[in-house]
Amino acid sequence: MRKKIKPEDKQYEDDIMASFESGEWQSVPGLKEETARYASSASATLTKDKRINIRLSSRDLEDIQMRAAEEGMPYQTLIASILHKYASGRLIENTQHPAPRATGRSKKMLAG
Template identity: 55%
Template sequence: MPKTDAYEADLLGAFDKGALKSVATKAELSRFKAAARATAVKDKRVNIRLSSGDLQDIQVKALEQGMPYQTLIASVLHKYVTGRLAER
């Protein structure tokens, strides 16, 4: 994980102490929850073949991100189809 700078460390400290309060209205929170539910619905199963090397690399990346490798694959595919995955 990348190191945090002083500003980020202050924010994390304030969060841990419970000093941060939400400014979202109930209507906004409801809208955000509905959007999250709609985005998180996984209703189709897909089987793909990957090289063992690629799968191992994906599993390492997922471990670094602290998530299951299947979630990482789904996230990368989602970013690609929504145009948010940029080539280097």
């Protein structure tokens, strides 16, 4: 079954094709190496072959679960993503102190 192209999608595709045909696009230097690097990174990210156990405070776990729910993902996936970003050097520390926020526990207490 072929996807129906909407008029705005067709215009977008036509613009990209015109841009390509006019020579505006250039290949990335070292394309093969870059492709291999990204493929390796994706493979390592998606391969979950080890299991760990970790002890967290109830408060931290509730906060993580709440943030995961806000992002629409399981909390274990969020934890794995945070750890992967840290291990790969892509987790950026916020040096500013965040504004005080209600934690999962305090929100539950306020609701009850």
